[in-house]
Amino acid sequence: MDISMNFEEIRQTYNCEEACIDILYAEKWPHGYHCPRCGHHLAYTIRTRRLPLFECRSCHHQASLISSTVMEGSRTPLHKWFQAIYLVANPSIDINATLLAELVQVTYKTAWLILHKLRNVISQADSIEILNGNVKVNAALYGKPYNPYRLSHPQEHPLLSGASLDAQGKITYVKIKQVPKVHISQTNILRSGIDGFLKNNVDPLTEDVTIVKLRYPKFSFSPLFNLCKEANLRINANFHGIGGKHLQAYLDEYCFIINYSNKKQSTLDQLLHLCATRPSITYKALIHRDSSAPHHTGHLYAA
Numbered sequence: 001m002d003i004s005m006n007f008e009e010i011r012q013t014y015n016c017e018e019a020c021i022d023i024l025y026a027e028k029w030p031h032g033y034h035c036p037r038c039g040h041h042l043a044y045t046i047r048t049r050r051l052p053l054f055e056c057r058s059c060h061h062q063a064s065l066i067s068s069t070v071m072e073g074s075r076t077p078l079h080k081w082f083q084a085i086y087l088v089a090n091p092s093i094d095i096n097a098t099l100l101a102e103l104v105q106v107t108y109k110t111a112w113l114i115l116h117k118l119r120n121v122i123s124q125a126d127s128i129e130i131l132n133g134n135v136k137v138n139a140a141l142y143g144k145p146y147n148p149y150r151l152s153h154p155q156e157h158p159l160l161s162g163a164s165l166d167a168q169g170k171i172t173y174v175k176i177k178q179v180p181k182v183h184i185s186q187t188n189i190l191r192s193g194i195d196g197f198l199k200n201n202v203d204p205l206t207e208d209v210t211i212v213k214l215r216y217p218k219f220s221f222s223p224l225f226n227l228c229k230e231a232n233l234r235i236n237a238n239f240h241g242i243g244g245k246h247l248q249a250y251l252d253e254y255c256f257i258i259n260y261s262n263k264k265q266s267t268l269d270q271l272l273h274l275c276a277t278r279p280s281i282t283y284k285a286l287i288h289r290d291s292s293a294p295h296h297t298g299h300l301y302a303a
């Protein structure tokens with residue numbers, strides 16, 4: 001897929017399953033078929049279903065093209081997933097479930113679930129990245145409206161942001177993380193909150209770490225302050241303000257776009273790769289995280 005195409009070109013190019021099967025196969029098995037059970041590299045292809053099934057010639061294990069991918073268990077056609085992946089990965093498009101449902105022609109519930117599944121693979125990938133080298137850490141805030149001088153309203157969520165810098169002082173990787181409430185005292189992030197952020201996100205061998213606990217522009221590392229401010233504005237504009245339960249997923253999505261827009265590998269190549277190589281979060285796990293999911297009635301949504 002090509003990020004320089006506009007959505008209409010994407011929709012015309014990726015308009016059926018055949019247009020997507022080979023791309024997904026190449027992302028999932030870049031060195032050819034690899035049996036998930038025994039590692040054998042030859043398989044029979046069974047083409048009686050919507051998507052091909054591969055049966056290992058050695059152990060006869062059957063693997064679907066979408067098993068162990070973000071699309072596993074989904075009844076939504078592959079080309080709609082591809083269109084959704086393009087829309088999420090495109091830095092110039094802010095996508096939400098209402099817009100995705102309209103553009104890709106799925107129900108709102110399906111669009112909501114697709115977006116959360118895509119955000120989840122982004123979060124999975126970010127969780128194994130660590131900041132290193134010259135690292136800046138700033139306290140920040142998510143709120144509606146954005147006001148770094150406040151931190152007492154229930155709609156305001158304390159954050160810690162961190163960035164790795166290159167030798168020229170340019171940000172090479174950024175993370176913005178919610179700070180659990182147990183690490184907050186009135187308007188302050190406690191030392192335990194900073195320690196937790198460093199433990200989860202910063203290389204322990206890094207010696208060059210600058211931490212600013214005050215959220216105001218005058219004290220903060222300004223490129224990081226500006227990114228956090230922009231994250232606030234974009235999340236509020238796109239989602240009209242959100243609660244705390246899914247905030248981390250939106251922040252990870254925002255950082256993903258920043259991080260891969262800076263790299264050789266485009267956001268679209270990277271997201272497609274993550275979708276083909278990482279398992280899907282289950283609906284149950286997603287709901288466990290969020291009791292405010294749309295029209296939650298206890299039955300499974302189908303993506």
Ligand SMILES: [Zn+2]
Nearest residue numbers: 035038056059
């Ligand atoms: Zn096998």
